[in-house]
Amino acid sequence: MTSIPARLDRRQFLRRAGCAAALMLPVGAVWAGQSRERSLSFVHTHTGEKLSSVYFRGGEYQPTELARINHVLRDFRTGDVHVIDPGVLDILADLRALADRDEPFEVICGFRSPLTNATLRSRSSGVAEHSLHLQGRAIDVRLPGVPTAKLHELAMSLQRGGVGYYAASDFVHLDNGRVRYW
Numbered sequence: 001m002t003s004i005p006a007r008l009d010r011r012q013f014l015r016r017a018g019c020a021a022a023l024m025l026p027v028g029a030v031w032a033g034q035s036r037e038r039s040l041s042f043v044h045t046h047t048g049e050k051l052s053s054v055y056f057r058g059g060e061y062q063p064t065e066l067a068r069i070n071h072v073l074r075d076f077r078t079g080d081v082h083v084i085d086p087g088v089l090d091i092l093a094d095l096r097a098l099a100d101r102d103e104p105f106e107v108i109c110g111f112r113s114p115l116t117n118a119t120l121r122s123r124s125s126g127v128a129e130h131s132l133h134l135q136g137r138a139i140d141v142r143l144p145g146v147p148t149a150k151l152h153e154l155a156m157s158l159q160r161g162g163v164g165y166y167a168a169s170d171f172v173h174l175d176n177g178r179v180r181y182w
Helices: 010-024 027-034 063-072 086-099 114-123 148-158
Strands: 037-044 050-057 105-109 138-142 162-166 171-175
Touching: 037 063, 037 086, 050 063, 050 086, 086 138, 086 148, 086 171, 138 148, 148 162, 148 171
Parallel strands: 037 105
Antiparallel strands: 037 050, 105 138, 138 171, 162 171
16 A cells, blocks of 8 residues: 655645646546647637638648748737747647637737837736737637636646736737746
């Protein structure tokens, strides 16, 4: 019979807590990042553009599909296109699986150019000077059929980066920076 140590060190605690958390997730959410194919769909709320894409197939990101995603998630104000970090896309794919939804994400903001960021920052204290949107590492979204408060809660459970909840504007910010919440 195995005994449980009286005191766990931090690494042991996190390892056990992570395993326990994974057991509480729906099966699809646990395996979303492991699947052979990863797909996403988007509707950009400002441009009306729609895109469905299988961006990961056969163990590899698909460059043509990533380029299509980069275009849809461009700075719609300036037209500047920037590489969107595939890690952000993986967060979205896992979040959609966790929410058990197939609807396209409604995109409020993907990449943000320095000019757009400075303009928005001059109007609002809620815009970070060094926003991860500038690096293609953040996205602001909604998911039809999932209240944004619930989407925020699900995103926090992933423990995969920054998650912000903007109730008045009805969207959730997601990024692949350090884990933090607001």
